[in-house]
Amino acid sequence: MSKILPQDYQEYSKLIEEGHSQRSACLILGLNRSTIQRYIKSVLEDEVSEDGETLSNKPRILFYDIETTLAKSYHFGQFKQYLGVKQQIQEGHLLSHAWAWNDGDVIGSILTREEILDHDPERLVLEAWALFDNADIIVAHYGKKFDIPKMNGYFLKYGLQPPSPFKVVDTKEISSKKFLLPFNSLEYLAKALGVQQKIDNSGMQLWIDCDNGKQESLDEMLAYNVGDVEALRDVYNRLITWDNNGVNMALYNDEHEALCTHCGSDDITSLDGKYAYTAQRKYSLFRCNSCKAILRSNSKTGSGNSLVRVV
Numbered sequence: 001m002s003k004i005l006p007q008d009y010q011e012y013s014k015l016i017e018e019g020h021s022q023r024s025a026c027l028i029l030g031l032n033r034s035t036i037q038r039y040i041k042s043v044l045e046d047e048v049s050e051d052g053e054t055l056s057n058k059p060r061i062l063f064y065d066i067e068t069t070l071a072k073s074y075h076f077g078q079f080k081q082y083l084g085v086k087q088q089i090q091e092g093h094l095l096s097h098a099w100a101w102n103d104g105d106v107i108g109s110i111l112t113r114e115e116i117l118d119h120d121p122e123r124l125v126l127e128a129w130a131l132f133d134n135a136d137i138i139v140a141h142y143g144k145k146f147d148i149p150k151m152n153g154y155f156l157k158y159g160l161q162p163p164s165p166f167k168v169v170d171t172k173e174i175s176s177k178k179f180l181l182p183f184n185s186l187e188y189l190a191k192a193l194g195v196q197q198k199i200d201n202s203g204m205q206l207w208i209d210c211d212n213g214k215q216e217s218l219d220e221m222l223a224y225n226v227g228d229v230e231a232l233r234d235v236y237n238r239l240i241t242w243d244n245n246g247v248n249m250a251l252y253n254d255e256h257e258a259l260c261t262h263c264g265s266d267d268i269t270s271l272d273g274k275y276a277y278t279a280q281r282k283y284s285l286f287r288c289n290s291c292k293a294i295l296r297s298n299s300k301t302g303s304g305n306s307l308v309r310v311v
Helices: 006-017 022-029 033-047 113-118 122-134 143-157 171-178 186-193 204-211 215-239
Strands: 061-068 088-090 094-101 107-110 137-140 167-170 268-277 282-288 294-297 307-309
Touching: 006 022, 006 033, 022 113, 022 122, 033 122, 061 122, 061 143, 061 215, 094 122, 094 215, 107 122, 107 215, 113 215, 122 143, 137 143, 137 215, 143 167, 143 171, 167 171, 171 186, 171 215, 186 215, 204 215, 268 294
Parallel strands: 061 137, 137 167
Antiparallel strands: 061 094, 094 107, 268 282, 282 294, 294 307
């Protein structure tokens, strides 16, 4: 079948909720992977909205976090093991992911018991590809060195083309670069900043129980994953006052010139009598009333020009 209708996808989703794997659901309904991929992409495009309206002059910001399964291998010792490919029993794969668009609800998805036991993460990989392909900016903690390259590896393995280009804001990188804090983990930052806290989990046993297909453990893992995205968004909103990994949010709005490069807001106040100095010039300073970031003009006159972040 080359095309599906909304009711076909509803039947597919119902089979997944009942515990079928993506593979078996497609087999029952006579669907193929590429058909599901195209439809999931269209569904997720509809999700990128606020109050039912398509986002206008705003970047599509995807807050994203993943959890993966345990890897299994043959080994002799317990410490500093360097394992070769011949020692591999089962490599880890995507277990769950959670996301939110801009200020929207946090949504999570996890493998079914059947998918876990079959080591079949394809359904989630297709979901993730559709999310990435719709994003202008992806926010993730340790995203540049873990979440994003990890997902790219899954896309490669499942024969998917690269998603459309997007920028990455890594909250761990901002914290490491801007502050000398005792820890840069999402758990520490959420606690230190007094925002939404990460949900506790039962530790390594949770991953083991998920690997064995225990439904209560899968439910706990999904709640944990969703909680991470809630904490991530709150931490991000505090950190962008200081930095945004060089992502210029003002570029996504063509209606105004004087916009905050950190958050895209047009609620800007001039800081009269205060300037930023370079070796050759001085520039007028401004403050964003939304995220509180400091900005400067891009010309010495300080009027009628776009703002730039203070480096």
